[in-house]
Amino acid sequence: MAMDPVDGAITIDSSNQDISEALRIYGRDEILKISDKYFGHLVSASAHFNMEGISSRCSVTVQMGNLPRMSADASDKDMRTAFNQALDKVATQLRRTKRELREDKPARANKGVLPDGSKML
Numbered sequence: 001m002a003m004d005p006v007d008g009a010i011t012i013d014s015s016n017q018d019i020s021e022a023l024r025i026y027g028r029d030e031i032l033k034i035s036d037k038y039f040g041h042l043v044s045a046s047a048h049f050n051m052e053g054i055s056s057r058c059s060v061t062v063q064m065g066n067l068p069r070m071s072a073d074a075s076d077k078d079m080r081t082a083f084n085q086a087l088d089k090v091a092t093q094l095r096r097t098k099r100e101l102r103e104d105k106p107a108r109a110n111k112g113v114l115p116d117g118s119k120m121l
Contacts, residue, residue, distance in 0.1 A: 010027075026080065
């Protein structure tokens with residue numbers, strides 16, 4: 001089976017707990033869905049799980065095109081829920097970045113200006 005170039009860019013691993021193949025496939029599909037939705041050019045992505053007491057912590061990092069790396073953490077008893085929460089936080093960051101980069105949004109003329117007319121430092 002030939003690997004898609006994007007498959008090599010997505011890593012899902014754990015340091016101290018087993019990850020099922022179903023969770024790996026689910027994580028890969030969700031990361032691809034988010035990347036297609038917002039910018040479409042996924043450079044790299046990773047999800048790392050770590051057991052902390054009875055809960056699992058998931059850290060998701062996504063690099064899209066020339067944008068800065070976006071990352072978020074979440075913790076929950078269920079690994080899939082922790083992953084979904086962390087990915088939702090990354091999606092929020094990507095959505096806000098995309099909104100800032102849209103060309104149909106006019107630039108604010110008074111950006112960085114305080115109400116009294118002086119400029120912010």
